[in-house]
Amino acid sequence: MRPTVNDIAREAGVSLATVDRVLNARPGVREKTIRAVNDAIQKLGYVRDLTAANLARSRNYRMAVVLPDTESQFVQTLADALTDAGSIAAAARMDLRLHRFPAEDAHALAALLTSLPGRGYSGVALMAPETPILRDAIRALRTKGLPVVALVSDLPNTGRDHFIGIDNRAAGRTAGVLMGRFLGPAPAQVLVLGQSLLARDMIERRRGFDEVVLRDFPQLDVLPSLETHGSGQTLRQVVAERLGNAPGVRGIYAMGDGHRALTQVLDDIGLSGKLVVICHELTPHVRQALEGGEITAVITQNLGHLARSTLRVLRAKADNLPLDAGQEQIRIEIVLRENLPASPDSALSTFAEPAVTAA
Amino acid sequence: MRPTVNDIAREAGVSLATVDRVLNARPGVREKTIRAVNDAIQKLGYVRDLTAANLARSRNYRMAVVLPDTESQFVQTLADALTDAGSIAAAARMDLRLHRFPAEDAHALAALLTSLPGRGYSGVALMAPETPILRDAIRALRTKGLPVVALVSDLPNTGRDHFIGIDNRAAGRTAGVLMGRFLGPAPAQVLVLGQSLLARDMIERRRGFDEVVLRDFPQLDVLPSLETHGSGQTLRQVVAERLGNAPGVRGIYAMGDGHRALTQVLDDIGLSGKLVVICHELTPHVRQALEGGEITAVITQNLGHLARSTLRVLRAKADNLPLDAGQEQIRIEIVLRENLPASPDSALSTFAEPAVTAA
DNA sequence: GTGAAAATGAGGTGCGTACCTCAAAAATGC
DNA sequence: GCATTTTTGAGGTACGCACCTCATTTTCAC
Numbered sequence A, B: 001m002r003p004t005v006n007d008i009a010r011e012a013g014v015s016l017a018t019v020d021r022v023l024n025a026r027p028g029v030r031e032k033t034i035r036a037v038n039d040a041i042q043k044l045g046y047v048r049d050l051t052a053a054n055l056a057r058s059r060n061y062r063m064a065v066v067l068p069d070t071e072s073q074f075v076q077t078l079a080d081a082l083t084d085a086g087s088i089a090a091a092a093r094m095d096l097r098l099h100r101f102p103a104e105d106a107h108a109l110a111a112l113l114t115s116l117p118g119r120g121y122s123g124v125a126l127m128a129p130e131t132p133i134l135r136d137a138i139r140a141l142r143t144k145g146l147p148v149v150a151l152v153s154d155l156p157n158t159g160r161d162h163f164i165g166i167d168n169r170a171a172g173r174t175a176g177v178l179m180g181r182f183l184g185p186a187p188a189q190v191l192v193l194g195q196s197l198l199a200r201d202m203i204e205r206r207r208g209f210d211e212v213v214l215r216d217f218p219q220l221d222v223l224p225s226l227e228t229h230g231s232g233q234t235l236r237q238v239v240a241e242r243l244g245n246a247p248g249v250r251g252i253y254a255m256g257d258g259h260r261a262l263t264q265v266l267d268d269i270g271l272s273g274k275l276v277v278i279c280h281e282l283t284p285h286v287r288q289a290l291e292g293g294e295i296t297a298v299i300t301q302n303l304g305h306l307a308r309s310t311l312r313v314l315r316a317k318a319d320n321l322p323l324d325a326g327q328e329q330i331r332i333e334i335v336l337r338e339n340l341p342a343s344p345d346s347a348l349s350t351f352a353e354p355a356v357t358a359a
Numbered sequence C: 001g002t003g004a005a006a007a008t009g010a011g012g013t014g015c016g017t018a019c020c021t022c023a024a025a026a027a028t029g030c
Numbered sequence D: 001g002c003a004t005t006t007t008t009g010a011g012g013t014a015c016g017c018a019c020c021t022c023a024t025t026t027t028c029a030c
Helices: A005-012 A016-023 A031-044 A050-057 A073-092 A106-115 A132-143 A168-183 A200-216 A232-245 A259-268 A284-291 A303-318 B005-012 B016-023 B031-044 B050-057 B073-092 B106-115 B132-143 B168-183 B200-216 B232-245 B259-268 B284-291 B303-318
Strands: A061-068 A094-101 A124-126 A148-151 A162-164 A188-194 A220-222 A249-254 A276-280 A297-300 A333-335 B061-068 B094-101 B124-126 B148-151 B162-164 B188-194 B220-222 B249-254 B276-280 B297-300 B333-335
Touching (some): A061 A303, A073 A303, A094 A303, A106 A132, A124 A303, A132 A148, A162 A303, A168 A188, A168 A200, A168 A220, A168 B168, A249 A259, A259 A284, B005 B016, B005 B031, B016 B031, B061 B073, B061 B303, B073 B094, B073 B303, B132 B148, B162 B303, B168 B188, B168 B249, B168 B276, B168 B297, B188 B200, B232 B259, B259 B276, B259 B284
Parallel strands (some): A249 A276, B124 B148, B148 B162, B188 B220, B188 B249, B276 B297
């Protein structure tokens, strides 16, 4: 049997109340007694039973997740992953609430954030572009004791407690190597697409990409980034035009979203499957395009892990506990057709066999 | 506030005892009453508080992890990951015990497994090659109500409850594409190494590799696999000899372990960094070789995830609960120098800031 | 309608911990 | 040595649920 607080008390020759005072860092205990208790804890290998502790505290964790109201498959998939993770974490006294804000409206976002502290929240996870007004809103939240976690795109100058997502510069570098190695030694031009050249993640990806290509693949000519502003229409136009004028293009690096429009325009001009196409985020459509050979490789992050990590980090921050950096690191995953993970739809929940009850 | 069993009882107009009978599937409740209770549960959105439930059950989970006593960095790293995960899970009433068995001794392994049921275990995770005697031992365990989970290498014919690890065939395919694309269109020979051509995982990797190369990269000539029997000595010999005789070799696929010996022999004969070298498992030495450009790409699995997944699956099986297939799927990761995750050593635990107590 | 069986209610205890109060003991200042 | 402060002990309640017993009510077969 695992030792309990009672065992500690007996071993240390003190009362339960004293053990409790030591364990919960309450005042009014002599140094010497504290040491005696800690020695007993050491000796017996006591580990506080978190389930019981949280129960006794009747601590609830209401967390806000704030996402833009973009309709992109990525944000939608992320929202789903968070909802999923939240419903499971409900059994552990977690109560996750999703909030959406108008994508381009920094003031609406700030207003939303400002309204949170009064509503019983003990943490906020946020995916949003960094603006001055957002910085202030986040500072205000933290002053009120609400930890703030940045999702997907970092907010380094806001004082956020933690960032959950991949290193976009490294992701760009990875795209760079893949592009270079897949295209081979022959000279070629490469097209780069991004919805906005001002967004932090786009800038970092481009920087990482260039870094590697310049260093290791001098035979490649990377053309200036094309902005799509998140519009499929624009994307189709600029890509068609550029590909018409630059017959030497053999690779496309799509840093942002709009993959549906991209595969469509490639198909229209008869280049589908003939270029090395590297993009980000394994959405359902990208998965399909990967299977069909329209997209060569995808740099992605596991949104399930990201969602679960978000919950763990929020909780740890709310409890002011340390977190396991290794577990919370979101890896940059490379997905090819050959290592495409089984689709979440086809991966039905496995249910335990009926018979055989455990001991 | 979240609804509790009492709320359910009130809502359904029954007593607490009846709610309890329904929740825990005890007999002696009319269909109609069961439905009334379930309706109330639905209506109030009740979620059983697992922490409280487990506390009340005073359920402890003592789990055995059985690994070969090989000194390979891989097994060692795996053992460490499991120990780590176990020490964290201790707070959730988990008690993980590692056992090692002599790598080539199926009888010793069977004896070890047979001794487990008497020792208060409620689950076993096992990494071992499949033998008839092992099949019997596993059957015996399951008859006694102990769930058995296969680690890293599957044991499909033993009736194990679950397999935790990557799909080795898909891993081989992934290695195949990388090899093909990295080598480019020029004809080339490829060397394949494995410690034993009888081990299930080696066979599957080779099969997947061949599948892709034959289909998509006809310019490649994949030489017959070389067996190293886990000996660095043997590996160095056979590789040196083969590379001497086959000057057209431009790629090496190392399916098994012995990467240290491989990089060494390549260095000796002056080919270090000049071949496309693809191997498995991101051990400390492989990481170093990747950084140094001696190894081109690594197919790996995240051992931290694998370890945590093992604990979750063991627990779910012990409780006869369904598990989240998506979360438990171990992905095939591709690691290049550019997306090498930060070393676990340098990834120090992040500690929460002292001030700011949560609401 | 009667008796037996099935279903339900009422109430209690315990899991391991947190947190509280009040009294008693020990240490401290002077 | 006394008064005062600090430290410690004893005991209780609560968290949400599991599991038990025993009495009572309802249902059903005949």
